[in-house]
């Protein structure tokens with residue numbers, strides 16, 4: 680388990696929205712509402728199987744959010760490491776929807792974060808579109824659509840070495856339609872639950 684420091688509580692918190700202009704709307708306000716009742720007990724961090732791979736533990740993430748460290752939060756890799764296991768949500772003594780907060784941070788970082796976060800968001804979208812379309816991951820089609828969305832002609836070259844290794848190990852599969860549509864009901868249900876039918 681990751682050892683927690685007092686970061687960022689030792690820092691002087693910036694004024695809310697500092698650096699974004701006096702009338703700027705902070706894109707993270709909707710997530711702050713989800714964690715406003717956090718009492719910093721650390722149960723979420725102690726329960727998280729991925730905390731050791733995070734630059735801010737879950738507890739630190741909620742603290743950073745509530746202190747208005749918007750840019751630091753958007754730059755963090757913490758929510759990208761969240762595997763949505765729901766352990767923190769189940770164990771939080773305040774009953775906070777922490778997994779939902781992590782998912783919202785992924786979405787908001789992809790929209791408002793630095794370039795690296797936006798690139799991760801594009802990959803996530805390509806991945807989920809691929810799984811929805813084929814019913815399982817079809818690696819070649821996934822990477823094709825990722826490269827097209829990124830609009831960087833040199834990007835495929837950077838992936839060539841790892842692609843060759845995967846090909847040699849038989850880990851790359853050409854798209855096939857055997858499982859097409861098997862996840863349609865699941866995706867429809869998720870859209871309904873998210874209020875986006």
Ligand code: SF4
Nearest residue numbers: 717718720721723771
């Ligand atoms: S378990 Fe809940 S109350 Fe405790 S630190 Fe995490 S979010 Fe806050």
Ligand code: SF4
Nearest residue numbers: 727761762764765767
């Ligand atoms: S849902 Fe995410 S943040 Fe919460 S315990 Fe699981 S991996 Fe950690």
